[in-house]
Amino acid sequence: MNIRRWARAVRWYLRELTGEAEYDRHCDRHRRHHPLAPVPTRREYEVQRTLHRESHPQSRCC
Structure with a gap:
């Protein structure tokens, strides 16, 4: 279970770092x-x- 938590944290960090999460938030707000x-x-x-x-x-x- 710690591996899943670690993988989620890494995925979250990379999405924030690359701006992917910001685009997703923009799409949600736009909709x-x-x-x-x-x-x-x-x-x-x-x-x-x-x-x-x-x-x-x-x-x-x-």
């Missing part, structure tokens, strides 16, 4: 708020996210 609109593909989502980050820069301390 809730816009049920009739098509869900953007992963590529469309990445383009939208990049454009948003470029047009809304955040200051960083380092």
Whole structure:
């Protein structure tokens, strides 16, 4: 059973690290708020996210 817990933790970490979980959360939120609109593909989502980050820069301390 510890192996399953370890494997789940590694899977969760890798999904968070690669951004896969963020895309899944976005799709869930999109389906809730816009049920009739098509869900953007992963590529469309990445383009939208990049454009948003470029047009809304955040200051960083380092």
